[in-house]
Amino acid sequence: MIKTDILIIGASIMGLSIARELHHRHPELIITLIEKEDSPGRHASGRNSGILHAGFYYTPDSLKAKFTVEGNRLLTAYCLQHNLSINRCGKVVVAKDEEDLKGIYALKNRGDKNGVELQIIDEQELSQIDPNAKTYCKAIHSPATSVVNPKEVLNHIATGFKKNINLLLNEKFIKREGLHSAVTNKNTIHYRHLINCAGLYADKIGHQYGVGKHYTLIPFKGLYIEYKDSNFIQKHIYPVPNLKNPFLGVHFTKMVDGRVKMGPTAIPVFWRENYEGLSNFHPGEFFEILRYEAKLFLMNSFNFRDLAFAEMKKHYRKYFIKQAAHLVKNLEEDKFGNYLTPGIRAQLLDTRTMKLEMDFVVEQEETSTHILNAVSPAFTSSFSFSKFIADKVEKAM
Incomplete structure (x- = not known):
């Protein structure tokens, strides 16, 4: 039997950041991270776009708004401090x-309420900062939006762990006992408190x-295609999103x-883990999902039917x-050029309302804390979000 004070499931950006934050606060605690893969961030975190969002998409009363602005600042500072790759090109x-x-x-109104630096610019101003960007009358410029290499960040955090933090790879959570x-x-593994950062399987573990x-x-x-001209754009270029769903629309990103x-x-x-073809096929998951x-399609909840049709058509390259x-x-x-490494967004669905959860979702019970919905901008928010989780864990212990 392994004994530890804190057991964290999942060496994602969230799991690694929480371990880092708890160690800074309580270096005497024994912290054990378990990861079912052979390296950190093999799923959502490592397949992330790497965008450090500024925080203007989210309603001011949301956890996303609360953590993204500070998270951007903290992760930017971390990359600069440790000479990690970062492209501060703006958006x-x-x-x-x-x-x-x-x-x-x-x-712009949301950004102002969330304390984000934004400017509304006209077509002429847009052409000066990105000659190829196109807009109708006005656009938003977000200078604080940047991009990093997710795997580089993950590996730097993981290899920087000091005494009392143990990362166990190829170690898969099976059940509560x-x-x-x-x-x-x-x-x-015997623990005082467990933190569930299992991403795609966070709900299943939470149910236990x-x-x-x-x-x-x-x-x-999520699929991306490379555009083979690095001078094509100077900034990340995004469309105005549908704020009623959590997806930001097809856009161009400077890596x-x-x-x-x-x-x-x-x-x-x-x-x-349906990344390509029949890889990682799981019959039980197939029928459940x-x-x-099918229910979402029939009900057309949050316009799922329209979304599904529109998204499935993106399998056709020209349409995409x-x-x-x-x-x-x-x-x-x-x-x-070629399609790049695909990712899976683990989006939480409330089965009572049949609606997608737009915000982060965290729940606790007596000896455990569960991060059930940590979708974009979770990577950006990770250092800030980890403080919030550490506060909860301290109160629970």
């Missing part, structure tokens, strides 16, 4: 018509502890090395590319 949000102009002002023990594929019983995760696949990619999709898939997605054509003045289709 523009552009409009395509009169209706989008309302969205521009709505985003009693009040203070967990069984893995290799060990029984009696929390989040009315939640389930619905996976959405940390200056290369450009377009995406992502938000294609509903049928098992949790199919049942919920067309979705971003209005963001720029000049686009050469033959410069689009």
Whole structure:
């Protein structure tokens, strides 16, 4: 039996950040992280776009708004302090018509309330900061939006752990055993408090502890295509999003090395690690997720039917590319290259209302804390979010 003060499930950006924060506060605590893969961040964290969001998409009373602004500042400072790759190129949000102009002002209003540095600029000002960006009348400029290399950040945090933090790889949580023990594929681990940062499986683990019983995760696949011209854009270029759903729409991103990619999709898939073809196929997940997605489709909850049709069409390359054509003045289709590493967004669904959870969701019971919904901008928010979780854990212990 392994004995530890804190057991963290999942060496994601969230799990690593929480371990780091708790160690800073209480260096005497024994902290054990278990990760089912052979390295940290093999799923959502390591497949993340790397964008450090500024924090203007989120309603002012949300946890996302609370943590993103500070998280951006903290993670930017961390990268600069440790000489990690960061491209501080900034971002523009552009409009395509009169209706989008309302969205521009709505985003600026949210940004002001959240304390985000933003400017509304006209077409001439936009052309000065990014000659190829295209908008209708007005756009938003967000200088604080940047991009990092997610795997580099994850590995730097993980390799920087000091005494009393143990990272166990290829160690998969199997089940809860009693009040203070967990069984893995290799060990029984006795803990004082458990923190569930299991991402795609956070809901399943939470259910074993009696929390989040009315939640389930619905996976959405994100695909990106590389654009083979690093001078194509100077800023990240995003459309005005539909603020009623959690997806930001197809956009152009400057990667940390200056290369450009377009995406992502938000294609509903049928098992949790459904990255490519039949890889990682899980029959039980397939039938469970199919049942919920069929129900969402029939009810058309949060316009799921329309979303599903629109997203499935993005499997067709020309249609996918067309979705971003209005963001720029000049686009050469033959410069689009290969699809890049796909990711899965673990989006929480409330089975009572059949609506997606728009905000972070955290629940606790006597000996455990469960991060049930940690979708974008969780990577950006991780250092700030980890303080919030550490506060909760301190009170529970």
